[in-house]
Amino acid sequence: MGKNLLLNAFKKTTYQLAGHGVRNINILKKALEEIDDELESDIYGNGMVIEDFEKKMAEYLGKESAVFFPSGTMAQQIALRIWCDRKGIKRVAYHPLCHLEIHEEDGLKELHHIETILLADKDKVIQLDDVVHLEEEVSCLLLELPQREIGGQLPEYKTLEDISTYCRKNGIKLHLDGARLYEILPYYQKTAAEICELFDSVYISFYKGIGGVAGAILAGENIFTEESKVWKRRHGGDLISLYPYILSAEYFFNLRIAKMEQYFNEARELAELFNQCYAISTTPKQPVSNMFHVHFELQREKLEPILAEIYVATGIGITSNLKETSMDTCSFELSIGDRYEKIPKENLRQLFQLLDEKCTI
Amino acid sequence: MGKNLLLNAFKKTTYQLAGHGVRNINILKKALEEIDDELESDIYGNGMVIEDFEKKMAEYLGKESAVFFPSGTMAQQIALRIWCDRKGIKRVAYHPLCHLEIHEEDGLKELHHIETILLADKDKVIQLDDVVHLEEEVSCLLLELPQREIGGQLPEYKTLEDISTYCRKNGIKLHLDGARLYEILPYYQKTAAEICELFDSVYISFYKGIGGVAGAILAGENIFTEESKVWKRRHGGDLISLYPYILSAEYFFNLRIAKMEQYFNEARELAELFNQCYAISTTPKQPVSNMFHVHFELQREKLEPILAEIYVATGIGITSNLKETSMDTCSFELSIGDRYEKIPKENLRQLFQLLDEKCTI
Numbered sequence: 094m095g096k097n098l099l100l101n102a103f104k105k106t107t108y109q110l111a112g113h114g115v116r117n118i119n120i121l122k123k124a125l126e127e128i129d130d131e132l133e134s135d136i137y138g139n140g141m142v143i144e145d146f147e148k149k150m151a152e153y154l155g156k157e158s159a160v161f162f163p164s165g166t167m168a169q170q171i172a173l174r175i176w177c178d179r180k181g182i183k184r185v186a187y188h189p190l191c192h193l194e195i196h197e198e199d200g201l202k203e204l205h206h207i208e209t210i211l212l213a214d215k216d217k218v219i220q221l222d223d224v225v226h227l228e229e230e231v232s233c234l235l236l237e238l239p240q241r242e243i244g245g246q247l248p249e250y251k252t253l254e255d256i257s258t259y260c261r262k263n264g265i266k267l268h269l270d271g272a273r274l275y276e277i278l279p280y281y282q283k284t285a286a287e288i289c290e291l292f293d294s295v296y297i298s299f300y301k302g303i304g305g306v307a308g309a310i311l312a313g314e315n316i317f318t319e320e321s322k323v324w325k326r327r328h329g330g331d332l333i334s335l336y337p338y339i340l341s342a343e344y345f346f347n348l349r350i351a352k353m354e355q356y357f358n359e360a361r362e363l364a365e366l367f368n369q370c371y372a373i374s375t376t377p378k379q380p381v382s383n384m385f386h387v388h389f390e391l392q393r394e395k396l397e398p399i400l401a402e403i404y405v406a407t408g409i410g411i412t413s414n415l416k417e418t419s420m421d422t423c424s425f426e427l428s429i430g431d432r433y434e435k436i437p438k439e440n441l442r443q444l445f446q447l448l449d450e451k452c453t454i
Numbered sequence: 455m456g457k458n459l460l461l462n463a464f465k466k467t468t469y470q471l472a473g474h475g476v477r478n479i480n481i482l483k484k485a486l487e488e489i490d491d492e493l494e495s496d497i498y499g500n501g502m503v504i505e506d507f508e509k510k511m512a513e514y515l516g517k518e519s520a521v522f523f524p525s526g527t528m529a530q531q532i533a534l535r536i537w538c539d540r541k542g543i544k545r546v547a548y549h550p551l552c553h554l555e556i557h558e559e560d561g562l563k564e565l566h567h568i569e570t571i572l573l574a575d576k577d578k579v580i581q582l583d584d585v586v587h588l589e590e591e592v593s594c595l596l597l598e599l600p601q602r603e604i605g606g607q608l609p610e611y612k613t614l615e616d617i618s619t620y621c622r623k624n625g626i627k628l629h630l631d632g633a634r635l636y637e638i639l640p641y642y643q644k645t646a647a648e649i650c651e652l653f654d655s656v657y658i659s660f661y662k663g664i665g666g667v668a669g670a671i672l673a674g675e676n677i678f679t680e681e682s683k684v685w686k687r688r689h690g691g692d693l694i695s696l697y698p699y700i701l702s703a704e705y706f707f708n709l710r711i712a713k714m715e716q717y718f719n720e721a722r723e724l725a726e727l728f729n730q731c732y733a734i735s736t737t738p739k740q741p742v743s744n745m746f747h748v749h750f751e752l753q754r755e756k757l758e759p760i761l762a763e764i765y766v767a768t769g770i771g772i773t774s775n776l777k778e779t780s781m782d783t784c785s786f787e788l789s790i791g792d793r794y795e796k797i798p799k800e801n802l803r804q805l806f807q808l809l810d811e812k813c814t815i
Contacts, residue, residue: 115492115494116494116495116497116694116695117491117492117493117494117495118486118489118490118491118492118493118494118495118697118701119491119492120495121486121698122486122491125479125482125483125486128479129479130478130479130480130483131476131478131479131480132478132479133476133477133478133479134477134478134479134481134667136477163524163691163693164690164691164692164693165690166687166689166690166692167689167690167691168690170690197687197688197690198684198685198687198688199688200687200688200689200690203688204565204566204688205565300694300695306495306695306697306698307693307694307696323559324559326527326558326559326561327558327559327560327561327564327565328527328528328561328565328689328690328691329523329524329525329526329527329528329529329531329558329561329689329691330524330525330528330689330690330691331527332524332525332668333477333661333668334477334661334667334668335668336479336482336667337482337667337698337699338698340479
């Protein structure tokens with residue numbers, strides 16, 4: 094009941110802090126509106142629709158070539174498989190909260206029989222030291238930038254450079270889980286290509302910060318991407334038509350790629366507002382992308398009716414659900430998109446005043 | 455040059471014998487036109503859009519439940535994997551020209567490590583005798599109805615019943631590759647559910663006879679489909695949004711499911727016209743679905759300019775490419791869709807008169 098209370102109150106709000114909006118059919122319709130009806134479908138990975146977009150993304154990432162995939166799950170397993178086959182060692186290293194470890198039903202192990210080494214404490218990002226002290230040989234190290242499950246944290250840029258140099262020297266391929274790559278460019282003050290230069294293979298997504306329907310790109314050298322196409326077919330991802338995802342990816346990429354700095358600044362502003370409230374804090378304290386986690390020093394069951402009441406009073410929805418992190422604490426993830434800019438400053442001021450007043454321990 | 459000659463001539467024709475039309479963006483736009491903009495996306499396999507369609511297809515197939523997949527390649531590998539895991543024997547049997555054997559880059563072997571036994575001569579359909587004389591134990595037998603690569607041939611219905619009975623007695627799961635299941639119902643004079651009753655698991659497709667954008671359904675008992683969802687995630691097929699495929703599948707299913715008898719009758723009529731021509735024949739002689747192969751007793755290089763000329767004279771495109779089957783013969787595959795009914799009878803009469811006259815050995 095508590096969860097429905099919050100969700101229901103959230104659904105009735107006029108404004109919301111996070112995201113671009115409801116994921117409805119209109120997103121696809123909007124993306125297709127300006128497209129010529131006669132434009133021909135891609136056919137099993139070939140055709141202008143897919144080839145042009147792959148080329149455009151390869152250039153954006155500064156890689157020789159790129160392949161469009163229906164999902165990141167598929168793209169990343171395949172990247173790691175190729176690097177393992179290349180070196181003849183079926184072992185990779187990544188963070189304990191890596192997407193492949195916790196969200197993919199162990200596809201990497203069940204389908205590809207690849208062993209994994211979990212690097213770093215789960216609450217920290219991977220450092221050079223973790224890589225240097227690897228006890229077993231691995232074919233590939235996967236870095237997720239930002240590390241989503243801990244609020245979107247990043248290592249120093251220097252650390253990335255050092256890890257890249259170390260991996261190149263030691264024959265370890267470096268793969269980037271760049272599901273939120275665009276979102277970190279304002280913090281690092283780098284281009285996508287500059288960051289990707291440190292990596293041998295890169296995956297990016299089109300439905301997080303970009304807000305498309307679905308889909309992913311895997312990029313690297315030609316020989317790597319060509320091999321990835323064979324595995325894409327094996328996985329059942331070489332669909333006769335991927336254009337619904339490609340066209341929407343391109344549309345929303347063009348629409349939002351220049352807004353990443355705004356999202357980043359808004360995330361910093363918003364995190365500061367949360368951190369000024371009693372019993373509320375964020376991770377990271379200063380966001381390094383458009384996302385962060387918000388922690389409450391309150392029982393979830395106690396907090397939910399308070400939030401629901403604040404939603405009604407201010408018209409602003411903060412979150413639709415809370416995750417219990419201990420008996421007395423709870424949290425939620427927040428990613429800034431197009432919705433935040435639509436909130437009147439006066440409502441926002443009222444929101445944080447109420448939060449500070451009502452969230453008492 | 456020869457191939458381009460035929461393709462270019464084909465592209466200029468007003469009418470075409472095969473298919474529903476060009477695979478362009480308009481197909482998706484049409485399917486979305488009547489859909490409410492506010493309809494919410496499916497989210498990782500959940501939500502009204504996907505659940506309602508899965509329920510509808512389960513009912514149509516007479517199975518307990520159904521799962522929507524981005525592709526048949528993914529759905530079928532997963533079906534066979536589940537049956538192999540269930541029995542503890544990683545071996546299945548299917549036809550030498552099975553889709554999994556020739557079009558999937560050996561995904562079944564590379565990802566699932568499943569051995570295959572090829573049953574029957576490649577020019578024939580699988581008979582009960584082939585199954586009875588299997589020399590090694592298998593977990594599953596896959597039957598493709600109709601057998602596409604040999605012109606869409608079918609066994610007698612009695613044979614299907616006998617194979618099903620035999621498999622059930624002998625602990626062999628029977629899986630249906632029903633990529634073209636709707637298309638054979640008029641010949642067998644059965645419902646989809648009646649045919650599927652003979653099988654433990656069933657895959658159907660939405661972009662062949664139905665003419666949708668892409669997508670597949672895998673159906674069976676609850677325990678089977680639930681397990682298939684875990685593998686769908688492992689394969690990278692559990693996308694955040696599959697609705698572009700689902701909505702178009704549903705739209706074109708509703709539009710065309712009642713037309714399968716018409717396509718079947720037209721295929722029979724058209725095959726007869728081909729068979730009356732000198733040096734031309736079809737496989738099967740009498741189609742058992744909407745498809746068949748057309749064989750020419752002519753060198754491809756000799757035939758191409760003849761066909762191109764006939765396309766210009768009649769305005770009808772027969773095929774855009776020919777497959778060389780020997781030094782002196784060639785062929786192509788033909789599947790009837792919405793285009794055939796639009797051809798004026800007079801043009802068709804002229805077409806076959808010219809074919810009969812010009813295709814001389």
